Amino acid sequence: MGGIRLRAPRGRREQVAAGIVALALATMLVQAATGLWHAIVRGWPLAVAAAVAALLAAVGWQIRRTRQRRAQAALLAVLRLPLVRIDALSDTDFEFALRDLLIRDGWSAQQVGQAGDQAADVIGRHTQCGRIVLQAKHTTVGGKVGSQVMYQVKGTARPVHKADVAVVVTNGGFTRDAKAWGERHQIHWVDRDRLRQWAEDGVPLHTLLRLPARRPRRTTVRRGRVT
The missing domain is CATH 3.40.1350.10 (Trna Endonuclease; Chain: A, domain 1)
Incomplete structure (x- = not known):
């Protein structure tokens, strides 16, 4: 049993119908791409804010860790009893x-x-x-x-x-x-x-x-x- 085979449009009517379908598909793709782009444009401040917050948290943790190490080293230097x-x-x-x-x-x-x-x-x-x-x-x-x-x-x-x-x-x-x-x-x-x-x-x-x-x-x- 043979599968479905596509054929080229025959006659002016079929050609016009095929053109309409192609145009509709192209319009849908353009609209989807436009919507995606708008979503990205609208959402990028939140994404950037989240990334900045994560970076600041990491930097803050590292600063606190460094300060703790320095404080411990300073305390050790003072309280080193021979x-x-x-x-x-x-x-x-x-x-x-x-x-x-x-x-x-x-x-x-x-x-x-x-x-x-x-x-x-x-x-x-x-x-x-x-x-x-x-x-x-x-x-x-x-x-x-x-x-x-x-x-x-x-x-x-x-x-x-x-x-x-x-x-x-x-x-x-x-x-x-x-x-x-x-x-x-x-x-x-x-x-x-x-x-x-x-x-x-x-x-x-x-x-x-x-x-x-x-x-x-x-x-x-x-x-x-x-x-």
Whole structure:
């Protein structure tokens, strides 16, 4: 069965009819093209505005990121504490230095050490790492922190201070038993070598201790303390 075959118009009538159809098609195409062009002309301000808005948003994000990096670099330059300076601090000044280092790393922190502080000298909060309690032990260069300090921190950090992270920091060292006991009971320790990385080299404490991200507890401030 043969398909439909087109043939040339025959006679004047068919030629006139074919011309009318062609003219109608051409008119429709012109009208469609004109309508499309008008739509483009009418819509280009919105398209340009959207493109400009996206570009400005990207530029603004980049500017904020650059400013944050510069601010962090400036803060790091100011709060880069060599161990020789830390060794010369008083016990209280050592606590304030640890607070400032936490703030440098992006924590909100306060020095809270005083008589009856229940093994908490600095308390801080981080949006990803939660609530931290530091027990500061400023000592001589060759001094050693023993297991008894670890026991005290274990007994108060979470039950009393609601800490997610508990850390004992010293400019000296720890006994072998203190390190082992702390690691078994999730009490982090920062000895002289780790303190150098934190204070001098600028390694954030949560990076140094490989603290996992967690959902922090809601906190309030009462009587000058983070609670």
